[in-house]
Amino acid sequence: MVSRISVTVNGTAHQAEVEPRLLLVHFLREVLGLTGTHIGCDTTNCGACTVLMDGRPVKSCTIFAVQADGRDLMTVEGLATDGQLHPIQEGFHEKHGLQCGFCTPGMMMTGYALLQRNPNPTEAEIRWAISGNLCRCTGYVNIVEAIKDAAEKLRSAPAPAGAGR
Amino acid sequence: MATQAHGMGHAVKRKEDARFLRGKGTYIDDIKLPGMLYLDIVRSPYAHARIKAIHAEGALAIPGVLAVITGRDLDKYGLAWMPTLMSDRQMVLPIDTVLYQSQEVAAVLATDRYIAADGVAAVEVEYEPLPVVVDPRKALEPDAPILRQDREQKTNHIWHWEVGDRAATDRAFQEAAVTVKQDLYIPRIHVSSIETCGCVARWDPVEGKLTLWMTTQAPHAIRTVVALVAGHLGLAEHKIRVVAPDIGGGFGGKVPVYPGYVLAVAASVLTGKPVKWIEDRMENIQADSFARDYHITAELAAQRDGTLTALRVKTIADHGAFDAAANPSKFPAGLFSICTGSYDFKAAFAEVDGVYTNKPPGGIAYRCSFRVTEASYMIERMADIMAHELGMDPAEFRLKNFIRAEAFPYRSPLGWTYDSGNYHAALRKAMEKIGYADLRREQAEKRARGELMGIGISSFTEIVGAGPSHTFDILGLKMFDSAEIRIHPTGKVVARFGTKSQGQGHETTYAQIIAHELGIPEDDIVVEEGDTDTAPYGLGTYASRSTPTAGAAGAMAARKIRDKAKKIAAHLLEAHEDDLAWERGKFYVKGSPDRAKTIQEIAFAAYTNHPPGLEAGLEAVAYYDPPNMTFPFGSYICVVDIDKGTGEVKIRRFVAVDDCGNIINPMIVEGQIHGGLTMGLAPALYEEITYDEDGNIRGGSFMDYLLPTAVETPRWETDKTTTPSPHHPLGAKGVGESATVGAPAAIANAVIDALWHLGVRHLDIPITPWKVWKVLRERGVTE
Numbered sequence: 001m002v003s004r005i006s007v008t009v010n011g012t013a014h015q016a017e018v019e020p021r022l023l024l025v026h027f028l029r030e031v032l033g034l035t036g037t038h039i040g041c042d043t044t045n046c047g048a049c050t051v052l053m054d055g056r057p058v059k060s061c062t063i064f065a066v067q068a069d070g071r072d073l074m075t076v077e078g079l080a081t082d083g084q085l086h087p088i089q090e091g092f093h094e095k096h097g098l099q100c101g102f103c104t105p106g107m108m109m110t111g112y113a114l115l116q117r118n119p120n121p122t123e124a125e126i127r128w129a130i131s132g133n134l135c136r137c138t139g140y141v142n143i144v145e146a147i148k149d150a151a152e153k154l155r156s157a158p159a160p161a162g163a164g165r
Numbered sequence: 166m167a168t169q170a171h172g173m174g175h176a177v178k179r180k181e182d183a184r185f186l187r188g189k190g191t192y193i194d195d196i197k198l199p200g201m202l203y204l205d206i207v208r209s210p211y212a213h214a215r216i217k218a219i220h221a222e223g224a225l226a227i228p229g230v231l232a233v234i235t236g237r238d239l240d241k242y243g244l245a246w247m248p249t250l251m252s253d254r255q256m257v258l259p260i261d262t263v264l265y266q267s268q269e270v271a272a273v274l275a276t277d278r279y280i281a282a283d284g285v286a287a288v289e290v291e292y293e294p295l296p297v298v299v300d301p302r303k304a305l306e307p308d309a310p311i312l313r314q315d316r317e318q319k320t321n322h323i324w325h326w327e328v329g330d331r332a333a334t335d336r337a338f339q340e341a342a343v344t345v346k347q348d349l350y351i352p353r354i355h356v357s358s359i360e361t362c363g364c365v366a367r368w369d370p371v372e373g374k375l376t377l378w379m380t381t382q383a384p385h386a387i388r389t390v391v392a393l394v395a396g397h398l399g400l401a402e403h404k405i406r407v408v409a410p411d412i413g414g415g416f417g418g419k420v421p422v423y424p425g426y427v428l429a430v431a432a433s434v435l436t437g438k439p440v441k442w443i444e445d446r447m448e449n450i451q452a453d454s455f456a457r458d459y460h461i462t463a464e465l466a467a468q469r470d471g472t473l474t475a476l477r478v479k480t481i482a483d484h485g486a487f488d489a490a491a492n493p494s495k496f497p498a499g500l501f502s503i504c505t506g507s508y509d510f511k512a513a514f515a516e517v518d519g520v521y522t523n524k525p526p527g528g529i530a531y532r533c534s535f536r537v538t539e540a541s542y543m544i545e546r547m548a549d550i551m552a553h554e555l556g557m558d559p560a561e562f563r564l565k566n567f568i569r570a571e572a573f574p575y576r577s578p579l580g581w582t583y584d585s586g587n588y589h590a591a592l593r594k595a596m597e598k599i600g601y602a603d604l605r606r607e608q609a610e611k612r613a614r615g616e617l618m619g620i621g622i623s624s625f626t627e628i629v630g631a632g633p634s635h636t637f638d639i640l641g642l643k644m645f646d647s648a649e650i651r652i653h654p655t656g657k658v659v660a661r662f663g664t665k666s667q668g669q670g671h672e673t674t675y676a677q678i679i680a681h682e683l684g685i686p687e688d689d690i691v692v693e694e695g696d697t698d699t700a701p702y703g704l705g706t707y708a709s710r711s712t713p714t715a716g717a718a719g720a721m722a723a724r725k726i727r728d729k730a731k732k733i734a735a736h737l738l739e740a741h742e743d744d745l746a747w748e749r750g751k752f753y754v755k756g757s758p759d760r761a762k763t764i765q766e767i768a769f770a771a772y773t774n775h776p777p778g779l780e781a782g783l784e785a786v787a788y789y790d791p792p793n794m795t796f797p798f799g800s801y802i803c804v805v806d807i808d809k810g811t812g813e814v815k816i817r818r819f820v821a822v823d824d825c826g827n828i829i830n831p832m833i834v835e836g837q838i839h840g841g842l843t844m845g846l847a848p849a850l851y852e853e854i855t856y857d858e859d860g861n862i863r864g865g866s867f868m869d870y871l872l873p874t875a876v877e878t879p880r881w882e883t884d885k886t887t888t889p890s891p892h893h894p895l896g897a898k899g900v901g902e903s904a905t906v907g908a909p910a911a912i913a914n915a916v917i918d919a920l921w922h923l924g925v926r927h928l929d930i931p932i933t934p935w936k937v938w939k940v941l942r943e944r945g946v947t948e
Contacts, residue, residue, distance in 0.1 A: 021279065035195040036188015038413070040359040041446035045867035048359055076188035089186040093178060096836045100668030101185030102192065102360045102413030127875040134867070136359050136414045137668045139839030140875040 010078030047133030050106035076105035097146030099137035172681030176832035212860020264486035337475035341466030360413020363443035383705025409695035415667035417530030454527030490528035499536030545910030621915025630713025646714035656765030663703010682723030684750025709899025718789035736776035812938030845908020
């Protein structure tokens with residue numbers, strides 16, 4: 001049994017026939033080849049698979065691809081525009097907000113979504129916002145700094161939204 | 166892009182970020198080959214059971230399921246068992262008995278990962294449950310069931326290890342004015358790197374070559390082990406290529422060989438097709454090697470004035486069903502013998518007994534060098550208990566007993582020669598930074614008001630950089646490491662190392678080492694690791710060994726190149742070698758700085774105009790065998806406030822002063838310390854894996870194994886002192902694990918410091934709100 005779905009991912013429309021049980025994260029990674037979205041747990045705890053669905057961060061390991069039918073998705077591959085890194089990506093680089101890089105796409109997507117709705121978050125607000133994303137390498141200090149850095153840059157010079165938005 | 170050479174001591178931004186920021190890293194599950202099959206694993210629901218029958222028909226009836234592999238199938242090829250790194254053996258798949266819950270029982274091979282999972286669900290296994298032993302102390306009782314029936318020795322005792330002078334230590338205890346004794350349990354925890362383990366095995370029947378992409382911290386050692394284990398099947402080392410792609414965190418959990426890797430290789434050889442195996446999180450936590458699980462009884466002896474005289478430690482180490490730890494061969498208890506820590510003991514004795522239980526195998530590290538956290542936690546907890554017992558301030562007690570700076574190199578009573586240290590300076594700096602005296606005053610005021618506030622210190626000494634070949638080997642392979650540097654005609658560099666980064670930033674720091682030695686800009690240097698077909702042989706990245714071993718090899722290879730470059734420069738400048746001087750990036754004629762040749766000009770000449778009698782080219786390989794370990798150290802101070810109503814421990818401040826010798830990249834070092842502190846916080850307050858009496862795991866997923874999030878994790882405050890290693894070519898020491906080693910005791914000491922006046926001497930980590938609330942209630946402090 002397959003279902004036909006239409007989704008927009010990073011600004012590009014896709015149509016596909018998928019099994020109803022196919023997880024969104026596997027659709028992105030295996031069907032569309034967007035391997036920047038990672039899988040770190042099976043229980044919606046780690047957030048490595050975080051993507052934006054209609055602008056809101058969701059854990060794509062806990063959503064079926066069919067549930068994304070008709071939705072607008074954005075993944076880490078959609079952050080940079082014309083080869084230019086988004087300020088959230090620049091922040092992670094400048095502030096050493098990543099080490100092994102595995103949680104990084106999910107962290108950046110969560111940080112991106114936070115700054116969309118709250119351009120000037122406090123440290124506590126940042127920490128709560130990323131509390132659904134686990135990082136084992138960094139101890140979070142520099143991730144918080146990276147998101148602050150991006151917030152500052154975006155406030156002084158709003159960047160064009162990523163390709164997906 | 167910068168085009169200058171920065172070298173040591175600069176916060177160079179990381180090269181590897183470019184791909185990770187764009188989602189363009191290549192982790193194991195990103196590898197997809199044409200015709201690739203998927204392997205999934207049937208696991209045991211029982212901790213100890215006889216397998217009566219495995220029924221594969223239901224699984225094989227599912228379209229897309231190609232095979233169900235059992236232990237009996239593997240046994241035909243002599244592959245049902247594999248050797249562990251500790252010269253024990255481990256089941257790949259059981260022939261008749263399972264020894265822990267979630268142990269691999271059968272493998273399902275299918276055309277798709279969903280179908281493979283369907284196949285796993287459809288395999289029916291008949292078990293006959295057997296008596297379970299989860300407590301290692303019970304495993305040593307005479308009537309305990311013998312778990313390893315495959316061994317000649319019918320006992321659950323694996324080995325006994327001891328170090329130090331037992332008689333002198335016993336004497337010191339008899340003569341001591343003050344002694345303290347404490348049982349400390351360091352619970353089983355799991356590294357839980359955010360990427361789980363997995364591999365893609367591709368057997369090429371035409372070339373007779375196996376390529377194995379896998380999540381490994383030690384690709385070269387793995388290749389050799391595969392060649393030794395599967396040699397009888399025609400796999401030879403030159404036809405085995407192990408590739409460690411981008412690794413999503415290792416922390417020790419990606420050193421061992423897990424059955425899934427072997428099964429994927431076997432399945433690929435069987436089918437001639439590439440086979441992928443990726444474990445899910447629950448498989449990762451429930452079946453991969455674990456850390457700690459040390460039952461320690463420790464004793465300290467001191468004079469009345471607070472001078473420490475002796476240490477005596479007895480430990481039972483729960484190694485699970487197989488001794489699959491990843492320690493150097495001569496060290497079944499790892500480097501636990503660093504347990505005299507930062508103190509000048511006259512006598513010490515430590516003994517450890519390894520024991521089998523019905524739990525997954527291991528005793529692997531958790532971001533620490535071979536049992537160093539166990540040692541450090543023990544001695545730092547005991548130091549606090551003794552200080553409190555004597556009525557001395559824990560800082561004053563430490564300052565009184567530290568090894569003095571002028572005593573280095575220092576020979577410890579348990580046999581190590583500490584290379585360098587200045588423990589007084591690190592602790593004084595931490596005390597100043599946190600405002601120690603003011604905090605003690607505040608604590609006294611709060612205590613008078615009935616509020617619970619604690620200050621905890623941990624002044625740890627690590628031992629990292631395994632290691633000197635006279636002492637350190639794994640399965641006979643000496644623990645040197647390597648670097649190969651090739652300078653191409655235009656002065657651009659490809660450098661390869663025997664280690665493998667899992668987030669430590671080797672592509673950047675190794676480039677800085679080469680830039681420092683040769684004056685070639687970091688931007689002109691590409692660092693490669695992890696491919697056994699191209700990189701020189703090395704033992705890999707764990708136990709904070711990359712900088713002490715491979716980093717040193719990089720410096721030594723660069724110096725070989727500089728020696729040759731000098732000869733070429735002399736030829737080009739028509740000068741005698743002795744008349745040349747080096748300034749970073751060029752040789753010049755002494756007294757005539759204008760007469761100079763840059764390293765880039767020299768590189769070009771090495772291929773276009775090399776001197777008669779000298780070989781063309783400009784490259785070098787170095788295998789670095791360290792003369793000693795490096796001994797990083799630090800002093801951490803933690804301040805906690807305890808909520809009397811809930812028992813919750815809140816970390817108000819945490820100051821970490823680290824000394825890892827000369828620093829290559831301060832940004833990366835600080836990042837390593839932040840991460841290490843968080844993996845020290847984790848077992849101190851949150852993480853623990855326990856089992857019920859039937860051997861059922863409690864804490865087998867992220868739903869109930871509590872990794873700290875950004876909310877629990879405090880804003881770490883870091884600082885440093887710098888005491889170079891006298892024997893490392895760059896004066897550097899390892900740093901990746903210092904904070905994991907040092908932090909747990911600082912936090913535990915802070916909690917007990919808050920509760921000591923209530924008569925609380927010790928609480929085992931993790932110090933949960935429940936444990937604290939219970940003792941507060943027992944003492945009538947809360948309702």
